[in-house]
Amino acid sequence: MSFIAPSILAADFANLQRDIEMINRSEAEFIHVDIMDGRFVPNISFGLPVCEAAHKHARKPLDVHLMIVEPDQYLEAFRKAGAHILTVHYEACPHLHRTVQHIRELGALPGIALNPHTPVELLSDILPDVSLVLIMSVNPGFGGQKFIENTYRKIEKLARMRQERDLDFLIEVDGGVNTQNAALLTRAGADVLVAGSFVFKADDPLATIAELKKATTMA
Ligand code: DX5
Ligand code: ZN
16 A cells, blocks of 8 residues: 655646645545746746645645755745655755754654656665655656656665665655556555646546555555
């Protein structure tokens, strides 16, 4: 079984309250919030006010994915805006240990995200300090992209590192998740599946979340 984290990047922003309430009623465990700055990634999504607005209606933890340069400057603000999990990119943090400690001090759970080209082995020395590792299964910046197959190997490797060292961080996978790959991802070791367009472009998003969940329980 894996947790499901629908990404509101693919929601209807003019009906954000309605879409958040749909997630509240669904079998999803988290609400994934994608923050893009147009610098770390070649796209701008939304920022603090939208995160705050989502938090006002959310009855599930906000899983905030910061795709921004110099995230340290904004950690406190996103925590105040309702972030429960705060995930920064490995590639954006020269002092990752300090960043992770800062997130904990703010009372949030620290996560680290890896771009598709970044090997999981690079996290070896920070793994005991984190609550979550997010493996990007597309290049960050846009929803609706094709899943990168090498992701399975990365998840398996990371799951092995976790087991060998008796650690307990969550493994999250983000990008191109659907009912075709959900069970395989769970079997590889993923604990949290992010899904944006597969959920929100479906005719029945609520039923689609249930289908994703079911796929992972049968894995
Ligand atoms: C991509 C974001 C993802 C995105 C996933 O940069 O980090 O969370 O919303 O979207 P889909 O599920 O459409 O690939
Ligand atoms: Zn994301």
